[in-house]
Amino acid sequence: MAQTEKPSLFELFLTFAKIGVMTFGGGYAMLPMLQREIVEKKKWCSEDDLLDYFAVGQCTPGIIAVNTATFIGYRTRGNLGGVIATLGIVFPSLVIITCLASVLEIYGDNPYVVKAFAGVRVAVSALITLSVIKLAKKSVVDVPTGILSALTLLLMLLFNLSPVIFVFVGIAWGIVFSLLTERRRGKTK
Amino acid sequence: MGHCLFSLDGAKKGEDEMTFLILYAEFFKIGLFAIGGGMATLPFLFRLSDVHPDWISYGDISTMVAVSESTPGPIGINMATYCGTKVSGILGGVTATLGLVTPSIIIILIIAHVLDRFKDNVWVRRSFYGLRAAVIALIAYAGVQVYKIALFNGNRLRVKEAILFCVLLPLMLRFKKVHPVIWIVIAAAVGILFSLPS
Numbered sequence: 538m539a540q541t542e543k544p545s546l547f548e549l550f551l552t553f554a555k556i557g558v559m560t561f562g563g564g565y566a567m568l569p570m571l572q573r574e575i576v577e578k579k580k581w582c583s584e585d586d587l588l589d590y591f592a593v594g595q596c597t598p599g600i601i602a603v604n605t606a607t608f609i610g611y612r613t614r615g616n617l618g619g620v621i622a623t624l625g626i627v628f629p630s631l632v633i634i635t636c637l638a639s640v641l642e643i644y645g646d647n648p649y650v651v652k653a654f655a656g657v658r659v660a661v662s663a664l665i666t667l668s669v670i671k672l673a674k675k676s677v678v679d680v681p682t683g684i685l686s687a688l689t690l691l692l693m694l695l696f697n698l699s700p701v702i703f704v705f706v707g708i709a710w711g712i713v714f715s716l717l718t719e720r721r722r723g724k725t726k
Numbered sequence: 727m728g729h730c731l732f733s734l735d736g737a738k739k740g741e742d743e744m745t746f747l748i749l750y751a752e753f754f755k756i757g758l759f760a761i762g763g764g765m766a767t768l769p770f771l772f773r774l775s776d777v778h779p780d781w782i783s784y785g786d787i788s789t790m791v792a793v794s795e796s797t798p799g800p801i802g803i804n805m806a807t808y809c810g811t812k813v814s815g816i817l818g819g820v821t822a823t824l825g826l827v828t829p830s831i832i833i834i835l836i837i838a839h840v841l842d843r844f845k846d847n848v849w850v851r852r853s854f855y856g857l858r859a860a861v862i863a864l865i866a867y868a869g870v871q872v873y874k875i876a877l878f879n880g881n882r883l884r885v886k887e888a889i890l891f892c893v894l895l896p897l898m899l900r901f902k903k904v905h906p907v908i909w910i911v912i913a914a915a916v917g918i919l920f921s922l923p924s
Contacts, residue, residue, distance in 0.1 A: 539773065540734070543889075544806070544834060554758070556916050557798065557799050558739055558798045558799070559798065560798075560799060561795075561796075561799075561906070561907065566737060566762065568799065569805055571923070574751055574908060578843045589841065589845060592845065593834075593837060593841065593844060594732065594834070595762065595763065595874050596761065596762075596850065596854050597761070597830070597833050597834060598757060598758050598759060598760065598761050598829055598830065598833060599757045599758075599760065599801035599802075599826070599827065599829055599830030599833070599834075600757075600764055600767075600800050600826070600827070600830065601763040601764070601800075601812065602764075602800035602802070603800065603803070603826075603827050603830045603831075604816055604830050604833075604834050604912075605872070607830060607831050607834040607835065607838075608834055608838055611834070611838045612838075616835055617830060619834065619835050619874070623796065623830070623831055624829050626799075626800065626803075627799075627800075627803045627807075627823050627827060629798055629799050629805050630797075630798070630800065630803040630804050630807050630824060631803075631819060631820060632797030632897070633797050633799065633804075633812050634797060634799070634807040634808050634811065634819065635807065635816050635819050637785055637797060637808075638793070638807075638808055638811040638812065638819070639734065639811070639825050641789065641793070643821075648739060649918055651918045651923075652788050652918045652923075653803060653915075653917045653918050654789060654792070654915020654917065654920060655876075655887065655915035655917045655922035655923035656913040656914050656915070656916045656920075656922050657789075657792045657914050658788045658792070658875060658876035658887075658911070659876050659877070659890045659891050659894065659917075659922075660792070660868065660894060660906075660909045660910045660913030660914075661788055661791045661792050661795070661872055661876065661910075662872050662876045662877060662891055663891055663894040663895045663898055664791075664795060664898070664909065664910075665765070665768075665791070665869040665872055666869055667895070667899065668751060668865065668894060669862060669866045669869055669897050670763075670899070671863055672858075672861075672862050672865065673862050675858070675918055676846040676858035676859050676862040677859055677860070677862060678877070680857070681856075682856070682858070682859035683857075683859075684860055685859040685860055685863070686860070686863040686866075686912070687861045688863075689859075689860050689863035689864065689867075690863040690866050690867055691734075692771050693769075693797060693863070693864065693867040693874070694841075694867065695869065697776065699773055700759065700760075700770055700773060701755075701759045702861065703860040703863070703864055704759050704761065704857065704861075705860075705876060706856075707853075707856045707857035707858075707859065707861065707910075708853040708856060708857050708862030709854035710854070710859075710860070710887070711852050711853045711854060711855040711856020711857055712852045712856065714816055714855070714856065715851070715852035715855050715856075716833060717854070718808050724777055
């Protein structure tokens with residue numbers, strides 16, 4: 538809990554805006570930036586704290602970057618700090634994306650832009666595939682999770698249901714099969 | 727530039743208060759149910775396009791992913807801002823983003839008070855064992871929607887695009903350290919050189 542001193546809300550905002558500008562892609566890409574800015578430079582929390590926040594940020598609703606920022610903001614300046622840190626991290630995105638979206642709106646019909654984006658879409662397809670491959674190694678770990686993944690994908694493709702349903706199905710499935718496995722292990726002991 | 731930015735606000739169909747309210751509510755819902763980071767919001771954005779076809783098309787979503795991957799900032803935030811801007815200009819972008827982060831702020835501020843108990847809770851661990859597997863399938867589903875636009879024209883396979891995909895994916899798997907923006911720039915150059923879409 539050893540902290541140097543409470544940062545001002547403005548400093549909190551600026552620091553997270555800076556992290557927002559330097560991060561491409563969010564999630565894990567943000568971790569090294571947070572380590573350097575928050576742990577080493579500002580000393581607002583320890584390395585272990587940061588990893589805890591990150592872990593919880595991953596398994597709570599919402600964007601991991603925002604969840605982590607809210608945690609650190611809260612740690613340094615309470616509830617208001619949490620809000621300010623979050624506003625800081627989203628601020629650069631708001632400015633940059635708004636400008637880009639407007640530019641694309643104007644030049645969207647330009648033949649070169651159309652050709653370029655036809656190529657870009659292919660890259661996006663491949664990038665999403667890459668994310669799925671990476672994440673699947675950590676998420677699909679045994680038969681029950683494999684069946685759930687296959688079933689979810691199949692039902693989505695056939696009926697295009699609301700993803701919310703599968704959040705609840707996933708939680709229920711996880712609890713039921715965890716308990717079954719735990720019981721089986723208990724018996725064999 | 728400034729003029730164009732402002733003209734975006736009024737030019738779109740969604741500029742009344744009701745649109746902003748619905749936009750905020752829709753992104754609040756996404757922020758509440760998309761668990762596992764930025765990419766986990768993607769299936770919800772496709773859903774949004776189904777429910778509000780006048781807001782954003784599947785093609786827009788594909789452009790949105792490319793723009794969000796190649797600009798600074800968390801990808802989930804970038805996508806929400808882009809979506810909101812498409813719906814009703816600058817204010818739309820702000821509204822969507824605020825909607826997306828509101829549930830996070832509330833939930834994290836609550837959890838921050840009871841962090842240690844939450845982290846090691848056995849029910850959280852059990853839930854996540856299943857939830858992660860469902861989320862990966864939802865992201866894969868979103869990927870299939872992008873394939874449909876990028877690699878197919880109706881039922882016809884776009885041959886040049888399919889070849890590009892088959893070259894790009896193994897390269898990405900082989901050179902994992904290369905930043906996504908590099909692949910996007912390469913693909914854009916290929917698109918212009920080989921005169922896509924085919």
